[in-house]
Amino acid sequence: MPLAKRIIPCLDVRDGVVVKGICFKGLTEVGDPPTLAVKYQEQGADEIVFLDVKASLAGAETLRAAVQKTAEQLFVPLTVGGGIRTFEDVRQMLRVGADKISINTAAVADPTLISRCAGAFGSQCVVVAVDAKRTGDSWEVYTHSGTRPSGRDVVDWTREVCELGAGEILLTSMDCDGMKNGYDLELTRRIVREVSVPVIASGGCGNIEHVTEVLSAGEADAALAASIFHYGQHTVRDVKEALVERGIPVRRCS
Amino acid sequence: MKVTVADYGVGNLHSISKGLERVGAVVEVSSDPGELANARCIVFPGVGAFGAAMEVLRPALTDIRTAIQSGVPTLGICLGMQILFERSEESVGEGVSVIPGCARRLQAPRVPHMGWNEVDHSGDGLFEAIDSGEQFYFANSYVCFPTEKVSISETEYGERFPSAVRKGTIFGVQFHPEKSSAPGLRLLSNFIRIAEESA
Numbered sequence: 001m002p003l004a005k006r007i008i009p010c011l012d013v014r015d016g017v018v019v020k021g022i023c024f025k026g027l028t029e030v031g032d033p034p035t036l037a038v039k040y041q042e043q044g045a046d047e048i049v050f051l052d053v054k055a056s057l058a059g060a061e062t063l064r065a066a067v068q069k070t071a072e073q074l075f076v077p078l079t080v081g082g083g084i085r086t087f088e089d090v091r092q093m094l095r096v097g098a099d100k101i102s103i104n105t106a107a108v109a110d111p112t113l114i115s116r117c118a119g120a121f122g123s124q125c126v127v128v129a130v131d132a133k134r135t136g137d138s139w140e141v142y143t144h145s146g147t148r149p150s151g152r153d154v155v156d157w158t159r160e161v162c163e164l165g166a167g168e169i170l171l172t173s174m175d176c177d178g179m180k181n182g183y184d185l186e187l188t189r190r191i192v193r194e195v196s197v198p199v200i201a202s203g204g205c206g207n208i209e210h211v212t213e214v215l216s217a218g219e220a221d222a223a224l225a226a227s228i229f230h231y232g233q234h235t236v237r238d239v240k241e242a243l244v245e246r247g248i249p250v251r252r253c254s
Numbered sequence: 255m256k257v258t259v260a261d262y263g264v265g266n267l268h269s270i271s272k273g274l275e276r277v278g279a280v281v282e283v284s285s286d287p288g289e290l291a292n293a294r295c296i297v298f299p300g301v302g303a304f305g306a307a308m309e310v311l312r313p314a315l316t317d318i319r320t321a322i323q324s325g326v327p328t329l330g331i332c333l334g335m336q337i338l339f340e341r342s343e344e345s346v347g348e349g350v351s352v353i354p355g356c357a358r359r360l361q362a363p364r365v366p367h368m369g370w371n372e373v374d375h376s377g378d379g380l381f382e383a384i385d386s387g388e389q390f391y392f393a394n395s396y397v398c399f400p401t402e403k404v405s406i407s408e409t410e411y412g413e414r415f416p417s418a419v420r421k422g423t424i425f426g427v428q429f430h431p432e433k434s435s436a437p438g439l440r441l442l443s444n445f446i447r448i449a450e451e452s453a
Contacts, residue, residue, distance in 0.1 A: 124395065
């Protein structure tokens with residue numbers, strides 16, 4: 001069997017609590033970060049992502065505490081993003097137990113942050129998050145939790161970040177995020193074919209079929225999802241069983 | 255068993271420490287190469303870059319090498335496996351050089367090799383109670399090619415490469431046992447048992 005496609009539950013964290021929003025707006029609380037992370041680990045999650053959606057300076061300490069508490073009980077990889085601005089922020093987040101860090105706004109503001117982090121910590125822990133919004137025939141990179149257009153083209157930017165040493169792309173379709181109508185397959189496939197690092201598809205997952213689609217037709221290496229797991233609609237195990245039936249390689253859950 | 259985890263000053267040491275503690279080891283993290291040279295059991299974790307890690311070890315490299323070669327049980331994880339070799343394409347300069355051979359860039363269409371992949375092992379004690387073909391978590395851009403027959407498992411990604419090696423009490427694994435759920439913890443437990451038996 002080839003390298004397994006990964007299923008990654010995403011926990012949007014605000015003030016130390018897991019929340020879920022729609023189209024980057026309107027949030028409801030769904031639980032405590034370590035408890036949910038461990039629950040998903042037991043269901044067979046291949047990785048866990050924490051995204052600090054508030055990303056305030058004051059919140060960084062709260063997030064690090066949540067990461068540290070989670071890392072004590074988590075034996076699958078943990079990626080942390082949101083509000084990571086500097087090399088020192090990255091170092092501290094890895095130090096408390098994150099395996100990878102995800103950067104978006106700070107990378108756009110200063111792309112050398114990518115190369116500096118890759119040089120010091122290794123590419124494998126540098127995930128560049130790209131929030132993509134469709135404008136006509138192309139996609140534009142947004143920063144600041146999806147509130148600011150950067151003027152950068154998504155295809156050009158993803159190519160650039162890979163040259164700088166990014167080890168992975170976390171690609172979120174802002175048009176699809178929270179809509180539960182499926183991932184943006186066209187966007188995902190376009191970026192997968194453009195870059196030579198793994199691509200995690202994000203935004204729009206509403207059911208198991210969507211995961212299957214993005215890992216097959218969308219050609220993604222991994223699928224990130226939040227609400228289908230948080231509300232008990234499906235477990236990670238349900239998703240994997242469906243993927244196995246379709247012949248998509250996954251990590252077997254015991 | 256007291257285990258000294260090498261701290262190169264970067265990256266996540268929390269996970270490997272928790273993993274080792276979970277399987278009963280007493281963990282000490284040290285950035286002092288002199289302490290590593292006197293350790294009873296050494297773990298080189300899998301974070302950072304080859305050159306930077308070797309810079310930290312350099313002041314006591316000869317002593318560390320002598321200790322490992324004299325039978326101090328050692329486990330290198332990912333980058334920590336690569337530095338056990340003589341050199342790497344990643345950075346100039348020598349490695350710890352306790353296993354002959356070198357690390358070079360993985361030949362695959364999509365690098366880093368990121369995620370869960372199968373480890374086909376040949377029944378070494380490090381894999382006791384772990385099925386051959388079990389999946390472990392990888393996050394690597396480089397792979398090691400020993401010039402001696404020390405490979406105890408292989409994995410396929412773009413090419414077939416040794417995913418674990420053993421030379422006496424020196425072990426290297428290209429995957430991350432501390433991030434590989436139950437099979438990974440089992441492997442760490444096996445390493446600690448082997449280390450205790452050889453003490």
